[in-house]
Amino acid sequence: MRSVRVTGPDRVEWVEVDPPVAGPRDVLLAMRACGICGSDAFYTHVGGIPPRQGATPLGHEPAAEVVEVGSQVTGLQVGDHVVVDTMRLRDGLLGSGGAQGALSEYVLVEDAAPGVQLRVIPEHIPWEVAALNEPMAVAHHAVRRSGAAEGDTAAVFGAGPIGLGAVLSLKSLGVGHVVVADVQPSRLEKALAVGADAVVRSDEEDVVARLRELHGEATDALGHAGKAGTDVYLDAAGVPAVVQDALRAAKHRAVLCIPAVHKEPVPVDFAQVLAAEVDIRLAMGYPSEIFEVTDAIIEHWERYARIISHTLPFERALEALTLAATPGAADKVVVTF
Structure with a gap:
């Protein structure tokens, strides 16, 4: 063969x-x-x-x-x-x-x-x-690792297949507002089509400022202003700027979950984000989620087909x-x- x-x-x-x-x-x-x-x-x-x-x-x-x-x-x-x-x-x-x-x-x-x-x-x-089914399970595992819950706000960086799958999983959990950031207009259109509440053209707009507009103003543990009210950030892009933007925006005890593969080391100044007590989580594969997402694909296959x-x-x-x-x-x- x-x-x-x-x-x-x-x-x-x-x-x-x-x-x-x-x-x-x-x-x-x-x-x-x-x-x-x-x-x-x-x-x-x-x-x-x-x-x-x-x-x-x-x-x-x-x-x-x-x-x-x-x-x-x-x-x-x-x-x-x-x-x-x-x-x-x-x-x-x-x-x-x-x-x-x-x-x-x-x-x-x-x-x-x-x-x-x-x-x-x-x-x-x-x-x-x-x-x-396989890549959607990767996305679903990342959402599970993030701890996103009903009523939360979330920002997904990267509107490729994993990012779009994350949008679908976040919305299925009842996450209240999901923003997707990407540099390609066609991908942002697709993000809206699968259920994102708002999109940000990250090469033309200040992502942190837009998140403050969409999710409200917040502070870190010491009361420093300028943070976004976003509860969960998900890096499905794998570029250093995403991690840096998410940490710059992160309010007290926000979660940053990274399923993306970063091909180069990412510089992070932890002293600058210490007061935010950011929870950084990694997500790889799908230890138990592979067939959980199958049910969603069966029920909403037309929506998944848009990916x-x-x-x-x-x-x-x-x-x-x-x-x-x-x-x-x-x-x-x-x-x-």
């Missing part, structure tokens, strides 16, 4: 490999869609992920159809449409250093069990939307990777099979 793999630094190619064979406790999946993630470009740039450096299979945002079920597997049947917990496969993280990747024709789930590695979804959910900007067939997967890695060229790229 064909598989897209990193074969060296800044080199990704088609590779012919033997298709996996299902045993009595396994399920064989035919890939039907796979989203492209920013980390795919990172994996390619560094030449793969040890111990598979130089031969890393790509693709960790899958939607698939069950095509073979082992004799000892219960609760799954041929023809089921499924989403996958890519962190629970026995042979490693799917598409993130494990033995398999979802940018392949088939993926084998060993010791398969519904609710563990796989979740069956209704057949009317488009494959490309189902493939959003996708491009769909390309599997034959153009290499082009899809390039498109997704080109700044400003696309929002969310999904490969369909």
Whole structure:
């Protein structure tokens, strides 16, 4: 079968490999869609992920159809449409250093069990939307880590897929007012379409001043004014200016949650923010949220579909990777099979 793999630094190619064979406790999946993630470009740039450096299979945002079920597997049947917990496969993280990747024709789930590695979804959910399950789980975990609650105010920096997913999760929790900041007008329009209450063009406006207007004036623990009334900040952009703006705006005991991958160290003067007692939290992956977000996608799949900007067939997967890695060229790229 064909598989897209990193074969060296800044080199990704088609590779012919033997298709996996299902045993009595396994399920064989035919890939039907796979989203492209920013980390795919990172994996390619560094030449793969040890111990598979130089031969890393790509693709960790899958939607698939069950095509073979082992004799000892219960609760799954041929023809089921499924989403996958890519962190629970026995042979490693799917598409993130494990033995398999979802940018392949088939993926084998060993010791398969519904609710563990796989979740069956209704057949009317488009494959490309189902493939959003993994990145939306990342966003949902970040929102959970932030502690955002009903009636809070929040600011999301970055209106890419994770930022938009965070907006959807924040609003589902009853967060009262969500502001999204980005530099691309098209992304801000999309943020409003999925439920943001207001947007800020961060390359043209003073984000902190706008947050004070939208969320009210606040102080730090010592009564220093000039802070925003925002309860939760979420960095889905991964640029130093976001962290600095959030800390500059943060009121007493505001929360800054960072799911974004920062490629360079971020300078922070903690003496300047000490009086705010800011709670800085990191969020990675989805320890328990992968199938929680599935319910939201099933109920509101049309809203989630707005996140996708491009769909390309599997034959153009290499082009899809390039498109997704080109700044400003696309929002969310999904490969369909």
